[in-house]
Amino acid sequence: EVQLQQSGAELVKPGASVKLSCKTSGYTFSNYYMSWLKQMPGQNIEWIGNIYGGNGGTGYNQKFKGKATLTVDKSSSTAYMDLSSLTSEDSAVYFCARKNYGYNFFDYWGQGVMVTVSS
Amino acid sequence: DIQMTQSPASLSASLEEIVTITCQASQNIGNWLAWYQQKPGKSPQLLIYGTTSLADGVPSRFSGSRSGTQYSLKISRLQVEDIGIYYCQQASSTPYTFGAGTKLELK
Numbered sequence: 001e002v003q004l005q006q007s008g009a010e011l012v013k014p015g016a017s018v019k020l021s022c023k024t025s026g027y028t029f030s031n032y033y034m035s036w037l038k039q040m041p042g043q044n045i046e047w048i049g050n051i052y053g054g055n056g057g058t059g060y061n062q063k064f065k066g067k068a069t070l071t072v073d074k075s076s077s078t079a080y081m082d083l084s085s086l087t088s089e090d091s092a093v094y095f096c097a098r099k100n101y102g103y104n105f106f107d108y109w110g111q112g113v114m115v116t117v118s119s
Numbered sequence: 120d121i122q123m124t125q126s127p128a129s130l131s132a133s134l135e136e137i138v139t140i141t142c143q144a145s146q147n148i149g150n151w152l153a154w155y156q157q158k159p160g161k162s163p164q165l166l167i168y169g170t171t172s173l174a175d176g177v178p179s180r181f182s183g184s185r186s187g188t189q190y191s192l193k194i195s196r197l198q199v200e201d202i203g204i205y206y207c208q209q210a211s212s213t214p215y216t217f218g219a220g221t222k223l224e225l226k
């Protein structure tokens with residue numbers, strides 16, 4: 001069974017950074033891209049970027065370049081996302097989601113993690 | 120970026136009713152379109168990909184279609200468990216973009 005388990009909720013101060021994790025199981029991590037997505041309360045879903053589990057190759061939404069940095073640890077089948085210089089606009093739920101190779105849709109999702117930026 | 124204009128924003132329907140949600144793409148995306156259902160406090164779940172293909176485990180009352188750059192999700196006989204927010208996603212080119220969502224409620 002494919003599972004994506006995300007780390008817990010974060011409360012961070014403005015200007016700080018946070019690192020989110022997404023531990024996977026049930027499939028061959030190195031054969032798939034992992035995407036990260038942002039959903040502000042009551043808002044649309046935004047695609048942040050993706051990273052290939054095999055070689056760490058990345059692709060970013062221009063909007064999130066400089067804000068998000070994606071990495072992987074193949075040994076633990078875990079994907080990470082660093083968010084830097086946090087502001088209130090970064091307060092949102094962040095999802096990791098496995099991207100289907102052929103059709104570019106997201107077939108498995110993590111449960112989401114709430115990041116709250118507040119002093 | 121490709122814009123996905125989804126309508127309606129909200130919809131109230133009765134059990135067993137036919138429900139249709141549409142998404143208009145700002146440019147040609149072929150059949151690179153997926154639909155998701157999201158329930159409160161949960162992550163989105165894939166319903167349809169490639170415009171018309173049903174994801175594993177999705178009931179056959181869900182179907183997808185396309186006319187040009189307009190895409191539709193149809194629920195043939197609405198059930199209680201279908202209540203939630205529905206999103207379309209274009210999978211043609213990065214950045215992948217989503218519609219703003221349709222909130223489906225029971226009348």
